[in-house]
Amino acid sequence: MGRRILNDALRSIVNAEKRGKASVELQPISNVMRSFLDIMKSRGYIKNYQVYDPQRVGKIEVELQGRVKDCRALTYRQDLRARDIESYTSRILPTRQWGYVVISTPDGILDHETAIEKNVGGQVLGYFH
Known part of the structure; x- marks a missing residue:
């Protein structure tokens, strides 16, 4: 169920980007979604996000930047x-210069470059480029 919530939220971001919107509202939310958005923000794919009412169902308002293609x-x-991350990213992402694969590791939720640096593996949550 949690991965489906994340997938619906990420598809909403892509659809809003295609329509040229400045922001999008995501609901319901999860901690994994917040970590995924943190990575997107740190890599410059979204401007910022704001979490409203996290105790209940909650919602996240994401300010888009226009860089997300998929x-x-x-x-x-x-x-x-850890040794298979490089081959996986070359299959999934369009080029080596664009995009990131997000992985849930024992060290937390990381992008593929950080996971390679720390030499840890884990489960793939998703990707963006």
């Missing part, structure tokens, strides 16, 4: 070892 969460379980 953003998707995997709804199935995909395990990756």
Whole structure:
């Protein structure tokens, strides 16, 4: 259920970007979604996001920047070892210069470059470019 919520939120971001909107509202929210948005923000794919009423169902208002071409969460379980991350990213992403694969590791939720630096593997949550 959690991956489906993340996938719906990421598809909403892509659809809003295609329509040229400045912001999008995501609902319901989860901690994984917040971590995914943190990575997108740190890599410069979204401007900022604001969380409203996190105790209940909550919602997140995301300010878009116009850089996201595709953003998707995997709804199935995909395990990756640290040495297999590079080959996986070359298959999923369009080029080496664009995009990031987000991985849930024992060290937390990381993008693929940080996971390679720390030499940890985990489950693929999704990707964006």
